[in-house]
Amino acid sequence: MPSRLALTIVAATLTACAEPAAKPAVKAEPTPGHASAKLEPATPATTGAKRSTYSQCNVAGPFIAITFDDGPHGANTPRLLKMLKDRGIKATFFVVGQCVAELPEIAKQIVDEGHEIANHSWSHPLLTKLGEGSVRDQIERTHNVIRQTTGAVPTLFRPPFGAFTANQRAWAHATLAYTSILWDVDSNDWKHRSAAKTESIIRAETRPGSIILCHDIHTPTIDAMPATLDALLGKGFKFVTVSQLLAMHVEKPPAPKAPPAKPIPAKDAADAASSPDQQQSASPAPAKP
Numbered sequence: 001m002p003s004r005l006a007l008t009i010v011a012a013t014l015t016a017c018a019e020p021a022a023k024p025a026v027k028a029e030p031t032p033g034h035a036s037a038k039l040e041p042a043t044p045a046t047t048g049a050k051r052s053t054y055s056q057c058n059v060a061g062p063f064i065a066i067t068f069d070d071g072p073h074g075a076n077t078p079r080l081l082k083m084l085k086d087r088g089i090k091a092t093f094f095v096v097g098q099c100v101a102e103l104p105e106i107a108k109q110i111v112d113e114g115h116e117i118a119n120h121s122w123s124h125p126l127l128t129k130l131g132e133g134s135v136r137d138q139i140e141r142t143h144n145v146i147r148q149t150t151g152a153v154p155t156l157f158r159p160p161f162g163a164f165t166a167n168q169r170a171w172a173h174a175t176l177a178y179t180s181i182l183w184d185v186d187s188n189d190w191k192h193r194s195a196a197k198t199e200s201i202i203r204a205e206t207r208p209g210s211i212i213l214c215h216d217i218h219t220p221t222i223d224a225m226p227a228t229l230d231a232l233l234g235k236g237f238k239f240v241t242v243s244q245l246l247a248m249h250v251e252k253p254p255a256p257k258a259p260p261a262k263p264i265p266a267k268d269a270a271d272a273a274s275s276p277d278q279q280q281s282a283s284p285a286p287a288k289p
């Protein structure tokens with residue numbers, strides 16, 4: 001969890017979306033046909049998405065979702081979109097509402113190129129410190145600007161800094177049918193600002209069902225993407241959007257209850273603890289695609 005100092009740094013970087021885009025921002029109207037196709041009521045995925053919050057999924061295949069937060073950004077997001085298009089990869093963008101309002105053409109490009117767009121609040125505050133009305137305003141304003149700008153209806157929410165109260169999560173789930181999405185692979189790209197570290201963390205930690213956290217407002221993150229994406233493709237991973245990953249999710253059956261433990265003689269216990277095989281079998285093997 002980012003520290004308070006880090007929160008301040010992250011909040012400061014959010015002016016990044018205000019950088020001038022290549023073209024002046026134009027008030028985009030949703031294309032009627034496009035909009036009507038996307039303005040269906042938000043429906044949870046059919047086979048999964050039973051819970052209101054996910055950090056990763058349990059899937060029967062090498063499927064992963066890469067996510068980009070805090071944009072869109074005038075220069076970095078279009079650069080990233082080209083990299084994704086060149087590789088046939090679909091990603092999920094958790095956008096900040098005020099950035100969508102400032103850069104509507106880029107938000108529309110995200111959706112038009114087949115990526116998922118999702119809600120990351122209006123101005124990236126720490127929601128747990130806000131009153132109920134402010135939190136609802138943050139989420140609803142962003143929901144509406146995404147709909148009006150891109151024609152897509154977001155069904156996913158990621159709270160800024162991953163911080164959300166149980167009541168806030170329940171409200172978003174009940175009112176907007178939102179599923180809250182966290183992550184299991186944290187690139188920490190906002191912290192180290194190193195393309196090499198971003199790549200090495202993602203390569204090392206990604207597993208089938210992973211949800212990878214990145215930020216498309218940082219240039220080194222985009223610099224890391226060609227090698228990172230190619231490495232994951234080379235390992236056999238298949239990129240899907242978060243909603244597609246949720247649709248594949250299968251809830252793991254509850255673990256069977258262990259039989260009552262028998263007391264172990266002191267000598268046997270000492271032998272078991274010193275055995276490499278015993279120690280190895282105690283931790284599950286890392287999953288491979």
Ligand code: NI
Binds near residue numbers: 070161
């Ligand atoms: Ni964020």
